[in-house]
Amino acid sequence: MNLIKFEDFSFKYSGQAQDFVLKDIDLEIDQGKFILLSGITGSGKTSLVRAMNGLIPQFYHGEMIGNVFVKGKNTREVPTSLLSKEVGLVFQNPENQLLAMNVEREIAFGPENLGIEWNEIDSRIKECLKVVNIEHLKKKAPFELSGGEQQRVAIASVLSLQPELIILDEPTSLLDPLGAIRILLLLKDLLQEKKVSTIIVIEHRLDLVLPLSDEIILIDKGRIIEQGKTHEVINGDIFLNIGLNIPKCVSVFQTLKNDKLYQGKLPLSVQESIEIIKMS
Amino acid sequence: MTSIPQIVVNDLQYHYPDGTIALKGVSLNIYRGEIVGIMGKNGAGKSTLIKTFNGLLKPTFGTVYVENNNISDTFTSYLSKKVGIVFQNPELQLFANTVEDEIKFSLKNLNLSKEAIDEKISETLKIFDLEKYRNRSPFNLSGGEKKRLAIASIMCRDPEIIVFDEPTIGQDASGITFIKQIIKENATSGKTVVIVTHDIEFTIDVIPRIILMADGLVVADGPTHKILSHDTILEMTSLTSPQLVKFSKSLTELGEKVPEDIFLVKQMVQYLSEFFKNESRKRKGGKP
Numbered sequence: 430m431n432l433i434k435f436e437d438f439s440f441k442y443s444g445q446a447q448d449f450v451l452k453d454i455d456l457e458i459d460q461g462k463f464i465l466l467s468g469i470t471g472s473g474k475t476s477l478v479r480a481m482n483g484l485i486p487q488f489y490h491g492e493m494i495g496n497v498f499v500k501g502k503n504t505r506e507v508p509t510s511l512l513s514k515e516v517g518l519v520f521q522n523p524e525n526q527l528l529a530m531n532v533e534r535e536i537a538f539g540p541e542n543l544g545i546e547w548n549e550i551d552s553r554i555k556e557c558l559k560v561v562n563i564e565h566l567k568k569k570a571p572f573e574l575s576g577g578e579q580q581r582v583a584i585a586s587v588l589s590l591q592p593e594l595i596i597l598d599e600p601t602s603l604l605d606p607l608g609a610i611r612i613l614l615l616l617k618d619l620l621q622e623k624k625v626s627t628i629i630v631i632e633h634r635l636d637l638v639l640p641l642s643d644e645i646i647l648i649d650k651g652r653i654i655e656q657g658k659t660h661e662v663i664n665g666d667i668f669l670n671i672g673l674n675i676p677k678c679v680s681v682f683q684t685l686k687n688d689k690l691y692q693g694k695l696p697l698s699v700q701e702s703i704e705i706i707k708m709s
Numbered sequence: 710m711t712s713i714p715q716i717v718v719n720d721l722q723y724h725y726p727d728g729t730i731a732l733k734g735v736s737l738n739i740y741r742g743e744i745v746g747i748m749g750k751n752g753a754g755k756s757t758l759i760k761t762f763n764g765l766l767k768p769t770f771g772t773v774y775v776e777n778n779n780i781s782d783t784f785t786s787y788l789s790k791k792v793g794i795v796f797q798n799p800e801l802q803l804f805a806n807t808v809e810d811e812i813k814f815s816l817k818n819l820n821l822s823k824e825a826i827d828e829k830i831s832e833t834l835k836i837f838d839l840e841k842y843r844n845r846s847p848f849n850l851s852g853g854e855k856k857r858l859a860i861a862s863i864m865c866r867d868p869e870i871i872v873f874d875e876p877t878i879g880q881d882a883s884g885i886t887f888i889k890q891i892i893k894e895n896a897t898s899g900k901t902v903v904i905v906t907h908d909i910e911f912t913i914d915v916i917p918r919i920i921l922m923a924d925g926l927v928v929a930d931g932p933t934h935k936i937l938s939h940d941t942i943l944e945m946t947s948l949t950s951p952q953l954v955k956f957s958k959s960l961t962e963l964g965e966k967v968p969e970d971i972f973l974v975k976q977m978v979q980y981l982s983e984f985f986k987n988e989s990r991k992r993k994g995g996k997p
Contacts, residue, residue: 469881471851607947
């Protein structure tokens with residue numbers, strides 16, 4: 430069974446004159462992958478992820494056509510509180526998400542609301558603090574923490590629900606470059622250690638996230654225009670032409686390709702660029 | 710660029726009321742017509758520093774002069790005509806009912822006639838490609854459009870110094886291209902542009918000089934490509950090298966003779982074009 434399945438799905442927010450923000454979407458998301466969801470601003474990325482945990486249509490109302498299934502559960506029917514056990518959402522700005530007096534309470538908040546027993550919650554708190562490496566911060570107030578630490582707390586508070594899928598909407602945009610890399614590597618570790626089964630990241634900094642991604646989904650004007658393995662997608666015709674921030678190594682080799690000086694695959698990283706040179 | 714600095718910061722300290730010391734003795738000069746980047750870790754004091762430029766924050770110790778005005782005894786209302794700050798999150802800056810009103814509000818208090826205001830509004834909406842949204846609520850714009858409006862509402866006041874706080878966050882390629890263009894045009898017309906950013910690739914493309922901050926102090930100040938290839942400094946300030954600087958270094962380690970200052974796409978393309986042509990000649994048995 431797919432983790433997420435969109436069937437002939439379209440959505441339009443109520444009260445807005447604009448057209449459907451998502452159109453004719455058929456999409457399947459499987460387990461065990463690090464997926465980059467990319468598209469220009471206003472292409473529908475955030476709306477798409479809202480439809481993956483039932484926030485659309487249950488919290489954001491509007492006209493919805495078709496269905497979305499989370500592990501076979503229809504998001505029209507199953508309450509978001511239950512869907513949040515399968516799909517966790519981390520927003521761009523952790524300040525919008527953090528609300529408790531200290532980090533421990535923050536992590537406990539989700540499981541408590543699902544009525545999970547205290548012993549179990551306690552062990553989940555310990556586990557989550559350890560996994561995201563913030564055990565030393567457990568008694569601190571979230572608002573005293575740095576941006577990177579807050580983002581870790583936000584991730585831990587979603588992990589405590591033990592979701593299969595974590596979706597992060599621009600998780601690193603407020604972080605300095607090293608802080609951003611550390612968060613993305615943390616996510617990759619979570620996947621490799623099987624703490625979650627799939628990760629979807631919306632990210633404009635493609636230079637950081639491409640080397641970590643197994644798969645890319647491209648969205649444009651509310652439609653999915655490409656889904657595939659990272660190398661296949663960046664070597665396809667669409668990726669370079671929809672206004673994304675193309676990493677410079679990719680641009681360099683693409684230009685060389687256009688000039689017929691290079692014929693191979695485009696590199697995802699500096700390391701792959703160097704491999705190309707070594708092989709020449 | 711003239712040799713008399715437009716902004717002079719001398720041994721500036723700023724202590725927040727809760728006791729946090731955000732700036733611990735910062736000294737720097739910024740010259741007219743310069744594009745200067747301020748970079749550093751989260752919490753290094755970058756945002757605090759730029760808020761002193763238009764007097765939003767006044768020094769606890771030390772001085773800040775903007776065009777010979779000591780900001781400690783100059784009204785913020787006066788400074789804000791000289792220094793415009795475009796904040797990181799446009800949602801916190803925009804509040805009017807329509808795009809037109811947003812610009813109109815900005816033009817208040819400048820002692821302009823009604824006709825001059827109307828003319829300035831039309832001109833600004835045209836430059837920023839917002840004419841079609843004149844009567845729309847700013848909150849119904851896309852992220853990129855909101856950013857454009859936030860920049861427009863500052864630029865319409867014609868400040869001599871423009872400060873951008875993280876202008877590229879959440880922007881796609883066309884948004885970033887637009888911001889690069891605005892920055893270059895302003896600097897060319899003699900305005901000074903100060904940019905706080907974490908975006909290394911953007912920085913290497915448009916900002917010739919950067920000031921690096923760590924823990925409330927300036928730790929480096931100089932040409933961008935030199936600073937962004939200095940590993941120790943980068944580590945200290947939680948930054949990373951731009952992709953092509955890393956690539957050049959790795960090529961050098963492989964024994965390739967790469968010129969030291971390659972950091973732009975076109976430079977790397979030029980270098981590798983030669984490289985691939987040579988390789989192909991070698992394969993054909995010709996002389997390299």
